[in-house]
Amino acid sequence: MTDQIVYVVDDDEDVRDSLQWLLESVDLQVESYATAQAFLDAYPAGQSGCVLMDVRMPGLSGLSAQKKLPDYEIDIPLIMISAHGNVDMAVTAMTQGARTFIEKPFNDQTLLDHVQRALDQDRAQREQRQQRQQIQRRFATLTKREKQVFERVIEGLSNQEVADALAINRKTVEGHRANMMAKMEAGSLAELIQMAVQLGVLGRC
CATH class of the missing domain: 1.10.10.10 (Winged helix-like DNA-binding domain superfamily/Winged helix DNA-binding domain)
Structure with a gap:
């Protein structure tokens, strides 16, 4: 699983479709989910990429799902998005480890820049982990x-x-x-x- 995937998690079908179209227009591989739980259940362990997740969704909210990521062995950069953003939500999301927090409606290029930086971060983290594992094997x-x-x-x-x-x-x-x-x-x-x-x-x- 070397290809990076951008996961879009939003209960609004129009938002999912528009984000998928935008991301695929720059040749990014995209998978979208209407609920956070569906994303958690479908994510294949070890897959490289990043996730765009809405803060407010029916059932499991974005902030609640963020807390569950380690339980599902999901360790990819998270970008939190919301049409109802506020300072408290942004602080909570960032404190819990989100890479950034952006509000709808957002500029297309700004979003793409955030996604590219998140993918770069994910790639760098994986290279560091692989290097550390090699060193651990040598030490052993x-x-x-x-x-x-x-x-x-x-x-x-x-x-x-x-x-x-x-x-x-x-x-x-x-x-x-x-x-x-x-x-x-x-x-x-x-x-x-x-x-x-x-x-x-x-x-x-």
Whole structure:
């Protein structure tokens, strides 16, 4: 599922049709739903894209549906739309994680710009997750001793200091360090520290 999809969720059929026409006019793939629950039930796990959701709908409102997104493993940027927008709704939507909040009627190009930025954000987030998963897989291949060396190297310890801390020979540390750097595919200490940040181990070792 590499193609991004823009999900339109609005109980107003005219709005759904007009949004679908507008988005498809710039070659975006669109799926539309009349209710929030229908969208939640239909969303395929892991699908890339973004969602345009009306705030006020019969049954499950947009704000209520927003709270349910994690339960359905939906992690794509959300743009909240409404013909009855107010400051409280906007604050609530943004606080709950919406990318932005726009009011109907909206300028076509403004909406398209918001959607494109949301799709760019989704793509960047997925690339970051994939990169982090690759780093986690590399880290998992390290031996217990290599992990110990890893943790001390990112703390800034020299080979001799690592050797003293682990009560082993400096040459042994150099061997473990070389193996660890190769397995992590780190070309420098700076790269290794960046990986440690992504792994979430920097600062707690």
